[in-house]
Amino acid sequence: MQHSSNTHSPEVTFHHAPGDSASTIKKIVRTTVILSVITLIELALGFGIYMLHKNPDPSHALILFIKGVIVILSLLKAFYIVGVFMHLGDEVKNMIMTIVVPLMLFIWFIAAFLWDGNAWRNLRNTDAGHRPAKQEQVTKPVDAKKPGGIE
Amino acid sequence: MATAATSDIKWWAGGRSPFNMEYGKLMMWYFLMSDAFTFGAFLISYGTIRFSQNYWPDPNHVFNAFPFAGHANLPLAFVSLMTFILIISSVTMVLAVHAGHHMDRKGVIKWMIWTIVGGIAFLSCQAWEWTHLITGHHPVLIDGVVQEIGTTVSRNPWGPDVTGMMHDGMQVTKTGPVAFGGYFFGITGFHGFHVLSGVVINIIMLIMTLNGTFDRRGHYQMIEKAGLYWHFVDLVWVFVFLCFYLI
Structure with missing residues (x-):
């Protein structure tokens, strides 16, 4: 057969x-x-x-x-x-599948990242990228001598 | 036909490849799959950055030159030449593999030489294009001063036009997104490096064919593996061509 x-390889x-x-x-x-x-x-x-x-x-x-x-x-x-x-x-069908099925990741890969890029552009075009942080830094004096205070 | 009898074969019982494929060739396929992810990651990262920008240079405007054509506006012309060179060299590679299947040494030698010529021609085109892009200076308004800059990984003269401002008969622009040069040189460079290594592999295959190595082995399987790599390089170019020049 x-x-x-x-014929060169016993594998084939x-x-x-x-x-x-x-x-x-x-x-x-x-x-x-x-x-x-x-x-x-x-x-x-x-x-x-x-x-x-x-x-x-x-x-x-x-x-x-x-x-x-x-x-x-x-x-x-x-x-x-x-x-x-x-x-x-x-080629044998199983072999084709080991190549083609992993490449399906590209569907998610492309959709997710282009979506992300688009979201960045939206941030760029609104003030979201530059909006100052809302809450002001609250500084409470720390009593070093109390337990839990800074040594 | 041999295929008719294969349903009785115990594929997974050992002693044979369940994928009916020689080890080296199978591993070449898996290498190419992983390489596809590498290129894919680069191109998708380029796409992400491009989507995040309000302005991106028009490729028809950036790539409109042709060797010895001076300042003629020829969008897509040079890159179509490069694309056809790579398609044709892929065809000559198929013919080399085909000749190998028939143990036709002279045919393999002839088609491998043409494939190598095609690869070198493509690399030469790319060298010209890079040189043109880096050294071709364009007037750009930077900090209120018109400067003439070329395209590099840190400078991009292909920004939006500054309306009504000319400099030595050329339209003055703002600076474009800096990522443009980095992605262009990075991705076409990575592809060009693949072409270069493909040419080196093909030259080694040609020398082995000339030495009669494959005739002594009784098969031209190595030509087939080199062929897979070479077609992959052509395949990647389809997408580089798509992402950088067409859309």
Whole structure:
């Protein structure tokens, strides 16, 4: 059941069929075209943002929407690089999960920290950052001779 | 096909990798996962600071130069060149791994050389960009005096415009958020260092291929591991490109 051509490690039980060269090359070329086209779309959208900024009063909702689209396109590029170029899609499912599941932490990580950044900006824009402490320091004389006083 | 018979295999009974993967390659994957968290932490910290500011420089305004193009305003042009260089070098790396699967030594040598050329080209572009950013001086109003400063980790000339104030035909600005330079040089520098180490690893792989080391071993697994690292470098660039230049 082993492919004799590159059996090299007793740890590896089966090899992915190397496949005929032509079909693999075809897949690589197709992925290259997809990555390039996505990049070109991203650049076009980036240029669109640039043009919108020339307007003295650009629509911020539209710019935010375009940025969101660019983020999704980048994730798509990441999917193709990891899945096809790095062949993660061809591995055993358990192995894929040990990589992908820990990366789910990023969902919390990004949401929590950007939220925090936004909260800082709100503090910056209100007096909360500069507000003097309300309670005045109360200094009571301490009797050194009483128990509990300073020696 | 071998895969059809795998359901009867006792994967966890020892003697074989339950993940059907050679140890070194598996550890490369886990290293890359941890490295993804490192880069992620840097980029998220950048995002946090950026979100906390009322003003942040527009990348289309900061990165608008191209070598030998003088002062022409070409937003996104140079960074698209860098991005395509890295995508293409990733493709040549896949082709090298593919040639390795077929024990095609000449193919591996050819595609590894192209990958190394791509990596060096990317690093050269980055060197130019850094130099341009550090040495390109812009008039900035600091303490009521117009000074010409470049972008460094402690100074940022990319602040909001001072309306109606020109200096030698250039718009005078206020200073921008100081974190901009630190994050830009820090993160692109950390990525560039990964590219540099990737190029060094690829050169070592090329020398080993030329020496026939992998032919004697009977497999080109090392090319595959170096390939994983190289693709990761490309993957990180997707997000650096996204965070610093596009949005």
